[in-house]
Amino acid sequence: MRNNIDEVIAKVAAKLRRTVPEAAKNRHVPYASRAGKWIESPWNLGNSWWTAGFWPGMMWLMNALYPDEVFRSEALRTTELMTEEFRVYRHLNHDVGFMYLLSCGAKHKLEGDEQAKWDTLHAASLLMGRFNPTSTPRAGFIKSWDGREQLGYAIIDCMMNLPLLFRATRETGDPRFAAVARIHADTARKHFVREDGSCRHIVEFDPETGDFVREHGGQGFSVGSSWSRGQAWALYGFTLLAMNTGDAGDLATAEKIARYFAANIRADGLIDCDFRQPEDVCRLDNIASACAACGFLELAKLTGKAEYRAAAEKLLDGLIDHCCDFDPAGEYCGLLTHCTAAYHDDNVGTHTNITYGDYFFVEALCKMKGCDPMLWM
Ligand code: GLY
Numbered sequence: 337m338r339n340n341i342d343e344v345i346a347k348v349a350a351k352l353r354r355t356v357p358e359a360a361k362n363r364h365v366p367y368a369s370r371a372g373k374w375i376e377s378p379w380n381l382g383n384s385w386w387t388a389g390f391w392p393g394m395m396w397l398m399n400a401l402y403p404d405e406v407f408r409s410e411a412l413r414t415t416e417l418m419t420e421e422f423r424v425y426r427h428l429n430h431d432v433g434f435m436y437l438l439s440c441g442a443k444h445k446l447e448g449d450e451q452a453k454w455d456t457l458h459a460a461s462l463l464m465g466r467f468n469p470t471s472t473p474r475a476g477f478i479k480s481w482d483g484r485e486q487l488g489y490a491i492i493d494c495m496m497n498l499p500l501l502f503r504a505t506r507e508t509g510d511p512r513f514a515a516v517a518r519i520h521a522d523t524a525r526k527h528f529v530r531e532d533g534s535c536r537h538i539v540e541f542d543p544e545t546g547d548f549v550r551e552h553g554g555q556g557f558s559v560g561s562s563w564s565r566g567q568a569w570a571l572y573g574f575t576l577l578a579m580n581t582g583d584a585g586d587l588a589t590a591e592k593i594a595r596y597f598a599a600n601i602r603a604d605g606l607i608d609c610d611f612r613q614p615e616d617v618c619r620l621d622n623i624a625s626a627c628a629a630c631g632f633l634e635l636a637k638l639t640g641k642a643e644y645r646a647a648a649e650k651l652l653d654g655l656i657d658h659c660c661d662f663d664p665a666g667e668y669c670g671l672l673t674h675c676t677a678a679y680h681d682d683n684v685g686t687h688t689n690i691t692y693g694d695y696f697f698v699e700a701l702c703k704m705k706g707c708d709p710m711l712w713m
Contacts, residue, residue, distance in 0.1 A: 337649040339656045341704045347662040348671060348698065349402045355669035356410050365391045365414050368690045369669035378684050383417050384427030386434055390695035392418065393438025393711055396446055397698045400709050415439040419455050430466055430480045432459040433497025441503065442711045460504035460513055463497060467516045470546030477541055478520045487543040491554065492528050492535050492566045494520065495573020499712045502580040521577050525589050533596025534562040535570040555678035557610035563679065564607050564624040567597050572631030576712055578638060587638065594635055597628055598647040605654020609676045620687065621676040622659050625651045626696035633703045652700055661689065670694045
């Protein structure tokens, strides 16, 4: 790796020590930053927006890197805010894995907090309750969202929510959580992962029979394209699956996706928003890049293969060389520039700083430093 990780971590800590206290003055969990201010989630969904767990997660990670009351107290404050969303309930969806593993799950794991354990199990029960077993034996899927038009929708992102179910089985001894995760993962392998290792974003199933109905384009360029963050969710998600199951087939799927992803890293180490976007378009997504770096690093540990470590380092060098705002008084309060939430929706953020990109960047730095508490497990 060209860059010195200790120097990068020192810059990250210096910046966040300055900007995190600004976030603590707000009632909302930051979603993004712009013009020196933290910005709340889109669509007025407050702390029910699916990304809300990444901020407390990043605070827990920063506290692991640099034990510091600034980070710990912000982690505690915003983890507590997340528990209020159980009462609101109506906006919660399959993304309770992202939301609660990184907030309550982290508090339980790192501080042994008993109530945080129950809050994490509460989230796991909500996720299991979204499972549709369909009329086909040993089949089914976890429903992503709740609209009547979307009863048959599942999305590749859910692979990152499944570790919550495995954790609940470990915690309680109840095999139902892991059984649901197993069936959903088998459905994802069959219907989302293509022969070349690329992945679909949204698949619609018949909610009665579980039969494949059609693919939707989702947040990528189009139907049949290859949205890079979806590829990153699949890469890290199937790697986490293999870590949870120890199954050789799960690992083989993770490696197939990883090889495809590695072949699509640009020469400058950056990642296009969609690997099949038009060649004359410059649209990057550094959230995908940082998330994939984490997936590659875990896959390198699992397989012992240097090529995955090299892919992660190429991604991190690309981010550090071209797309980090380390200036404590810079345009962004956060770290990464050029994060893109969705290819066709500029309302949720295009080429800007978004906190879940920063979360994965910090997670990757923790892994490089050897102090990642591994909040996904
Ligand atoms: N889970 C939606 C996204 O990755 O933006």
